[in-house]
Amino acid sequence: MAKTITVGMATCGVSAGAEKVLGSLKSLADVHKHIPLNIGTTGCIGMCYREPLVEINDGTHRYLYADVTEEKLKSIFENHVLGNTPVDEWLILRDYQSGTEFDFLRKQAKIVLRNCGFIDPDSLDDYIARDGYQAIKKALTEMTPEEVIEVITKSGLRGRGGGGFPTGMKWKFARQSPGTDKYVICNADEGDPGAFMDRSALEGDPHSVLEGMMICGYAIGASHGYVYCRAEYPMAVRRLKHSIKVLEGKNMLGDNMFGTNFSFHVKVKEGAGAFVCGEETALISSIEGKRGTPKVRPPYPAVRGLWGKPTNINNVETFANVPWIVLNGGEKFAAMGTEKSKGSKVFAIAGKAKRTGLVEVPMGISIKEIVFDVCGGIKGDRKFKAVQMGGPSGGCIPSSHADTKIDYEEIMKLGAIMGSGGMIVMDETTCMVEMARFFLQFTQNESCGKCTSCRIGTLRMLEILERIVAGEGREEDIATLEHLSGYIKQASSCGLGLTAPNPVLTTLKYFREEYESHIRDKRCLSHSCPALVQFLINPDKCTGCTLCAKGCPSKAITGEKKKPHLINQDLCIKCGKCHTTCNFDAIYKD
Amino acid sequence: MVHYKYIEGNIAAQSGSQGQVIPLLQTVQEKHGYVPEDAIREISDITRAAVSDIFSVVTFYKQFRLRPPGKYLVRLCDGTACHVNDSKTLLDLITDELKLESSDTTEDGLFTVETVACLGCCSIGPVIMVNEEVHGKLTPKIVKRLLKEYHKKGNGD
Numbered sequence: 001m002a003k004t005i006t007v008g009m010a011t012c013g014v015s016a017g018a019e020k021v022l023g024s025l026k027s028l029a030d031v032h033k034h035i036p037l038n039i040g041t042t043g044c045i046g047m048c049y050r051e052p053l054v055e056i057n058d059g060t061h062r063y064l065y066a067d068v069t070e071e072k073l074k075s076i077f078e079n080h081v082l083g084n085t086p087v088d089e090w091l092i093l094r095d096y097q098s099g100t101e102f103d104f105l106r107k108q109a110k111i112v113l114r115n116c117g118f119i120d121p122d123s124l125d126d127y128i129a130r131d132g133y134q135a136i137k138k139a140l141t142e143m144t145p146e147e148v149i150e151v152i153t154k155s156g157l158r159g160r161g162g163g164g165f166p167t168g169m170k171w172k173f174a175r176q177s178p179g180t181d182k183y184v185i186c187n188a189d190e191g192d193p194g195a196f197m198d199r200s201a202l203e204g205d206p207h208s209v210l211e212g213m214m215i216c217g218y219a220i221g222a223s224h225g226y227v228y229c230r231a232e233y234p235m236a237v238r239r240l241k242h243s244i245k246v247l248e249g250k251n252m253l254g255d256n257m258f259g260t261n262f263s264f265h266v267k268v269k270e271g272a273g274a275f276v277c278g279e280e281t282a283l284i285s286s287i288e289g290k291r292g293t294p295k296v297r298p299p300y301p302a303v304r305g306l307w308g309k310p311t312n313i314n315n316v317e318t319f320a321n322v323p324w325i326v327l328n329g330g331e332k333f334a335a336m337g338t339e340k341s342k343g344s345k346v347f348a349i350a351g352k353a354k355r356t357g358l359v360e361v362p363m364g365i366s367i368k369e370i371v372f373d374v375c376g377g378i379k380g381d382r383k384f385k386a387v388q389m390g391g392p393s394g395g396c397i398p399s400s401h402a403d404t405k406i407d408y409e410e411i412m413k414l415g416a417i418m419g420s421g422g423m424i425v426m427d428e429t430t431c432m433v434e435m436a437r438f439f440l441q442f443t444q445n446e447s448c449g450k451c452t453s454c455r456i457g458t459l460r461m462l463e464i465l466e467r468i469v470a471g472e473g474r475e476e477d478i479a480t481l482e483h484l485s486g487y488i489k490q491a492s493s494c495g496l497g498l499t500a501p502n503p504v505l506t507t508l509k510y511f512r513e514e515y516e517s518h519i520r521d522k523r524c525l526s527h528s529c530p531a532l533v534q535f536l537i538n539p540d541k542c543t544g545c546t547l548c549a550k551g552c553p554s555k556a557i558t559g560e561k562k563k564p565h566l567i568n569q570d571l572c573i574k575c576g577k578c579h580t581t582c583n584f585d586a587i588y589k590d
Numbered sequence: 591m592v593h594y595k596y597i598e599g600n601i602a603a604q605s606g607s608q609g610q611v612i613p614l615l616q617t618v619q620e621k622h623g624y625v626p627e628d629a630i631r632e633i634s635d636i637t638r639a640a641v642s643d644i645f646s647v648v649t650f651y652k653q654f655r656l657r658p659p660g661k662y663l664v665r666l667c668d669g670t671a672c673h674v675n676d677s678k679t680l681l682d683l684i685t686d687e688l689k690l691e692s693s694d695t696t697e698d699g700l701f702t703v704e705t706v707a708c709l710g711c712c713s714i715g716p717v718i719m720v721n722e723e724v725h726g727k728l729t730p731k732i733v734k735r736l737l738k739e740y741h742k743k744g745n746g747d
Contacts, residue, residue, distance in 0.1 A: 011724055012711055015711060015723075016714065016727075193669030193708035194669050194670030194708065196712055231616070234722055270613075271651075271653075272654065273706075274650065289612050290643075350670070350671030350713050351674050352674065356713035356714075438670070583731075
């Protein structure tokens with residue numbers, strides 16, 4: 001049987017060199033034309049940390065190779081493709097059931113990402129072969145719109161964009177809204193820094209999102225849909241547009257779809273770079289061609305949304321769950337998870353974990369299991385300090401609470417939020433004050449400027465945090481931060497302002513001593529804030545190459561050629577330039 | 591039909607409402623790299639939105655530029671993951687290497703540098719995007735090499 005060779009071509013794969021690998025694979029196949037081979041591409045399988053990935057399927061077994069380079073591919077091609085002997089050295093998974101990286105998959109449960117990494121995202125046939133468009137057919141031919149909403153309600157699916165509002169209820173409100181012109185919007189304006197779940201889902205399996213939207217359209221009685229996608233995701237936009245075109249050509253999207261009297265049209269709208277547009281009402285303003293400033297709710301979009309018509313907005317991940325639920329039943333989905341949080345959740349793991357990438361885990365799994373069992377613990381075996389969940393609206397959960405279960409309410413109890421799924425793992429070298437400053441800078445930048453409390457309040461907080469990080473903190477700063485946080489949370493109109501103080505409040509709650517040592521002792525406990533550390537040279541590692549001395553803007557580094565150098569702390573301006581220039585890792589912070 | 595300098599006739603004919611303001615701005619920017627003042631007037635003419643409203647939209651969204659960018663638009667990601675992995679150092683390095691102090695574009699018009707909130711490639715951070723090419727797992731050394739390569743390429747053709 002002909003072997004199938006698949007190369008992972010999501011953004012992570014491409015930036016790791018997958019295009020070159022695919023190119024040389026094609027030329028190798030050309031040289032060996034007599035051997036029947038299928039060469040394909042696929043989306044993100046989640047193992048961003050081992051890209052580029054190449055899978056060989058010989059009809060009975062599937063082999064996954066990691067960190068493939070052009071040279072490695074040559075050897076894999078000769079030994080495995082031509083010679084039928086797998087190259088064990090670079091093999092990480094066999095049949096997705098065993099192998100060195102199987103631990104990464106062991107505790108995962110894939111619903112949203114069920115097809116990612118297994119299909120060619122541009123191929124409608126691939127999607128159909130994995131039960132694609134069966135759910136919409138089932139809904140259109142066997143179910144009433146009310147029955148569809150009932151299934152979604154029963155499943156317990158909640159908004160995956162971060163809010164956690166029950167999806168079934170949202171659909172019901174939109175259905176009950178009077179009027180014939182209604183809209184479905186897919187929120188793909190994934191703006192949280194450190195989150196890329198939606199990008200991967202759209203790049204790896206755009207059809208499941210589109211099918212989810214169609215089902216929603218049928219359920220609420222809408223005939224038009226928009227995908228509002230970040231302009232920073234060119235590949236996702238391209239794949240969505242391609243999929244829509246293919247579907248329209250096959251009468252699977254448009255007027256009288258699948259030969260029924262249901263009509264649904266989808267358009268892609270590219271965002272223009274404003275974080276606040278992730279908020280429903282701001283997103284609607286943006287589609288209408290205006291500045292993306294949020295409006296006061298009520299009226300909610302379900303009553304008065306896009307162009308003043310009833311509108312239902314869900315996140316990418318929410319929609320991707322829908323076809324699976326309709327096909328498998330609400331009960332099966334509700335069987336996974338905790339009492340109030342059902343199904344699975346996709347997390348984008350980044351930061352200091354050993355394995356970083358995309359994981360989909362059942363609700364109810366603990367943070368510890370994600371960090372240690374799925375992601376293999378912390379890089380360099382350093383100490384696990386905290387995870388940051390929910391991006392700039394969320395908070396830090398310290399390692400002392402690592403047993404917390406992934407559950408909307410449990411996480412909220414700690415002051416963080418489930419969020420859209422960004423999970424940044426931090427180790428002992430990450431300064432929590434700096435982290436809070438980072439998020440405040442983000443929200444300050446992204447504040448649309450409508451509410452004074454958010455526009456000016458976050459700026460005042462940012463100024464204080466900048467001072468603390470620079471070693472100029474004052475005794476009253478912590479109290480002022482807490483005071484301002486309260487005001488901002490009370491007086492802002494949209495989610496951005498309401499949650500903006502969260503990163504500061506959670507770090508103050510769990511890492512207060514770090515703030516205090518910055519302010520009182522002028523020390524950064526994580527040895528990370530440049531203004532509060534000393535740059536030193538390790539004489540054992542220094543080769544005396546003079547590179548640092550040449551680059552030092554304050555001429556603080558002295559030493560003879562080929563002998564260890566010294567930094568004069570009185571002259572040092574702590575710019576950190578020597579730290580980055582050194583090729584021998586000889587300069588360290590203390 | 592009125593002849594527009596920045597917007598093609600067939601696109602103009604299909605774009606008669608406020609909802610088309612952002613897509614039209616995106617079309618102009620994609621073609622020219624920025625939004626020239628005259629293009630705003632044309633869009634106002636087509637969509638019947640006030641020039642001042644369109645200008646307020648242009649300045650609200652980060653994507654739009656009112657001045658032409660360099661040949662290579664370097665977008666440095668300063669998302670959480672990249673930030674934790676020391677993207678600040680890379681920014682300092684790039685600013686230094688390209689001698690950017692007051693402007694975001696180099697004198698020779700080759701590079702424009704901006705920081706963005708997140709490119710969504712968090713697990714391979716720190717990341718930069720040069721035009722549409724994403725480069726991940728960066729170190730100061732790799733960044734220096736990349737800048738040299740683009741410099742050579744930019745002056746070559």
